[in-house]
Amino acid sequence: MQNISEEDYLGIIYKHKDKNGEVKANLIAEKLQVSNAAVTDMLKKLSRNGHIIYEKYKGIRLTEGGEVYAKNMVRRHRIWEVFLNQIVGMPWDKVHDEAHRLEHSGSDELIDRLEEMLEYPEYDPHGDPIPSKEGKVPKLRKHVQLAELKQGQAGTVIRVNDFDDQFLQYISKIGVKLNEPVLVKEKRRFDKSLQIIVKGKPWNISNKVAENIFIEIKKK
Amino acid sequence: MQNISEEDYLGIIYKHKDKNGEVKANLIAEKLQVSNAAVTDMLKKLSRNGHIIYEKYKGIRLTEGGEVYAKNMVRRHRIWEVFLNQIVGMPWDKVHDEAHRLEHSGSDELIDRLEEMLEYPEYDPHGDPIPSKEGKVPKLRKHVQLAELKQGQAGTVIRVNDFDDQFLQYISKIGVKLNEPVLVKEKRRFDKSLQIIVKGKPWNISNKVAENIFIEIKKK
DNA sequence: CATTATTTTTAAGCTTACTTAAATTTGGAT
DNA sequence: ATCCAAATTTAAGTAAGCTTAAAAATAATG
Numbered sequence: 001m002q003n004i005s006e007e008d009y010l011g012i013i014y015k016h017k018d019k020n021g022e023v024k025a026n027l028i029a030e031k032l033q034v035s036n037a038a039v040t041d042m043l044k045k046l047s048r049n050g051h052i053i054y055e056k057y058k059g060i061r062l063t064e065g066g067e068v069y070a071k072n073m074v075r076r077h078r079i080w081e082v083f084l085n086q087i088v089g090m091p092w093d094k095v096h097d098e099a100h101r102l103e104h105s106g107s108d109e110l111i112d113r114l115e116e117m118l119e120y121p122e123y124d125p126h127g128d129p130i131p132s133k134e135g136k137v138p139k140l141r142k143h144v145q146l147a148e149l150k151q152g153q154a155g156t157v158i159r160v161n162d163f164d165d166q167f168l169q170y171i172s173k174i175g176v177k178l179n180e181p182v183l184v185k186e187k188r189r190f191d192k193s194l195q196i197i198v199k200g201k202p203w204n205i206s207n208k209v210a211e212n213i214f215i216e217i218k219k220k
Numbered sequence: 221m222q223n224i225s226e227e228d229y230l231g232i233i234y235k236h237k238d239k240n241g242e243v244k245a246n247l248i249a250e251k252l253q254v255s256n257a258a259v260t261d262m263l264k265k266l267s268r269n270g271h272i273i274y275e276k277y278k279g280i281r282l283t284e285g286g287e288v289y290a291k292n293m294v295r296r297h298r299i300w301e302v303f304l305n306q307i308v309g310m311p312w313d314k315v316h317d318e319a320h321r322l323e324h325s326g327s328d329e330l331i332d333r334l335e336e337m338l339e340y341p342e343y344d345p346h347g348d349p350i351p352s353k354e355g356k357v358p359k360l361r362k363h364v365q366l367a368e369l370k371q372g373q374a375g376t377v378i379r380v381n382d383f384d385d386q387f388l389q390y391i392s393k394i395g396v397k398l399n400e401p402v403l404v405k406e407k408r409r410f411d412k413s414l415q416i417i418v419k420g421k422p423w424n425i426s427n428k429v430a431e432n433i434f435i436e437i438k439k440k
Numbered sequence: 441c442a443t444t445a446t447t448t449t450t451a452a453g454c455t456t457a458c459t460t461a462a463a464t465t466t467g468g469a470t
Numbered sequence: 471a472t473c474c475a476a477a478t479t480t481a482a483g484t485a486a487g488c489t490t491a492a493a494a495a496t497a498a499t500g
Contacts, residue, residue, distance in 0.1 A: 039478085
């Protein structure tokens, strides 16, 4: 395959499949910023060439081959992210976009060399697992949304969603960082917003923000 | 511009312009492995958007803007080459293809960071000059084709053509390397082939090969 | 300088990945 | 169970970048 678009579609399907391994066309359209009609077209194509299982109006799921392919795209993306962050020194709120530009280029050999150079990282700068060349996906430690923590509970940030640059910039600014502690000082009923303590400083964040930060709870 | 094809065309035009700054359509078609008709189409487009000066059946030349654009593509390509060679440890006979895949991706910021990381290299791994961000092109030292050396003359390799991977692999194998000395031991009239000494070892090379290796002549 | 040969352009058509607008199907609420 | 809204598909059309085949212009050769 030479195809940027196909690769993007497969990557999105992989990253957004639910517990049943299914995705809705709508979501794909939104994530890729294309029309629903464009998605239907591409789904037919991906179905024809055996990457997905697709029946009209039904949920979409990857075939075994499609999964291998998609996982490799995610692998590429995340290895680029680690590389950009660790070697080039790019901040975590910028690596996503840059990696997206690069993930379709570069040969598999290059990706393997970068991986070696980085000493086989298991997670990208946002805490997402990097599939190995053989397709193994490192397990994520048990975690919950920051929004689910109770007042007074503390934990360690182990993953954040990387869908939006602005979000990442914002949480960087307030000091949220991978593998760093956070404490929930206060929770408010009416808007579900919360006050958290990061590096000793208090911050108010919305529920929306707290839903996209994932925490490993500290044992008492 | 978002366009891989346009970028490729402009890069080729820049790299292959003659002393008058002109290129023939034919050459572009050959270098890019597309039909002449495709070239005509694209030339019209590049002319329309002000990147080249183009009149039917006449030679093609870059406008000022086109030159800036094209030079930037060459810059990107060559910085990737140095990066792949020096940081990733990829041999010089592989960097061209890999860099070609990467040169259209990556933001300008990334290229700048890579350049900084590499300490502003002036030449790529084949000895080709790297345009600066401001568009300055480092001068090449005075040089001649290896094929032009007389029997008994010696010199230093300062550039090789990177058009063909096989060629690069071949000269690597016989020990030809940038900034290393070569001596012409023998020249043969009938086929213009020559015997050279590299690292103390003798090798027979064709005239064709010798035409693509560039030498700075040693003063006696 | 006339006639080939080579380049370049035109013309017509193809594929990919999109678009908008209209039609269809599905799923949820009453 | 019916109806409505949301999701999905169809239909028709567009733009980019190609292709081949034929026509036109330029360059090269005797």
